Amino acid sequence: xxxxxxxxxxxxxxxxxxxxxxxxxxxxxxxxxxxxxxxxxxxxxxxxxxxxxxxxxxxxxxxxxxxxxxxxxxxxxxxxxxxxxxxxxxxxxxxxxxxxxxxxxxxxxxxxxxxxxxxxxxxxxxxxxxxxxxxxxxxxxxxxxxxxxxxxxxxxxxxxxxxxxxxxxxxxxxxxxxxxxxxxxxxxxxxxxxxxxxxxxxxxxxxxxxxxxxxxxxxxxxxxxxxxxxxxxxxxxxxxxxxxxxxxxxxxxxxxxxxxx
Numbered sequence: 001x002x003x004x005x006x007x008x009x010x011x012x013x014x015x016x017x018x019x020x021x022x023x024x025x026x027x028x029x030x031x032x033x034x035x036x037x038x039x040x041x042x043x044x045x046x047x048x049x050x051x052x053x054x055x056x057x058x059x060x061x062x063x064x065x066x067x068x069x070x071x072x073x074x075x076x077x078x079x080x081x082x083x084x085x086x087x088x089x090x091x092x093x094x095x096x097x098x099x100x101x102x103x104x105x106x107x108x109x110x111x112x113x114x115x116x117x118x119x120x121x122x123x124x125x126x127x128x129x130x131x132x133x134x135x136x137x138x139x140x141x142x143x144x145x146x147x148x149x150x151x152x153x154x155x156x157x158x159x160x161x162x163x164x165x166x167x168x169x170x171x172x173x174x175x176x177x178x179x180x181x182x183x184x185x186x187x188x189x190x191x192x193x194x195x196x197x198x199x200x201x202x203x204x205x206x207x208x209x210x211x212x213x214x215x216x217x218x219x220x221x222x223x224x225x226x227x228x229x230x231x232x233x234x235x236x237x238x239x240x241x242x243x244x245x246x247x248x249x250x251x252x253x254x255x256x257x258x259x260x261x
Contacts, residue, residue, distance in 0.1 A: 003021055005021055005096075009093075011093065033046070060122055088108075094109060164206070165203065165205075171189060174188070191209055
């Protein structure tokens with residue numbers, strides 16, 4: 001089946017059918033893949049966000065009649081050049097259509113490259129196409145992980161408004177993962193009316209204020225143990241050490257689970 005390539009301006013309703021269908025046409029679809037380096041595990045691949053198509057359509061505009069031209073086409077390069085340049089400059093959204101296929105995508109036209117090189121008057125063209133996504137249709141996508149357990153980001157901590165505690169969590173490890181600072185555990189305890197920052201349980205729902213707001217909370221110290229000083233500082237240091245150890249054990253366990261998988 002012979003294909004025909006059409007560019008239709010959605011703003012004006014005008015349509016251009018290429019006078020000669022090129023031997024190939026660009027298209028891509030699917031989802032991007034993100035690759036991460038994890039300590040003790042190595043490199044892993046994670047599904048990313050839906051990717052947008054980008055490609056270059058190469059074609060030529062005849063200056064005289066050829067038997068292989070599309071029916072109804074004009075042997076006048078300027079007729080096509082003028083419109084394509086105008087649509088590109090105006091940033092008009094066009095439909096990129098290849099008949100006989102499922103390709104019918106909204107695109108923006110890049111800067112058109114064109115010229116003659118054989119003295120026939122025929123014009124060879126290169127037209128970049130960039131898939132367009134309408135803002136009212138764009139939705140934030142959640143990137144899924146290879147493991148059911150959250151993976152700690154090495155550069156930019158994740159942010160959320162709430163969190164449900166899972167087995168192996170501690171306030172210290174949660175604050176280090178969410179805010180990048182485990183010492184905020186005692187302020188997070190205050191924000192959630194937790195009397196003992198060392199005691200949380202799976203299924204417990206935590207409110208996670210913005211980091212700047214959380215900094216304004218007073219810290220809830222861990223209950224002092226027998227033999228501690230009146231100020232409670234030795235007990236608090238011991239609690240910090242225990243929290244760090246628990247977080248380290250949780251990270252090691254998560255890494256081992258990934259290795260097993």
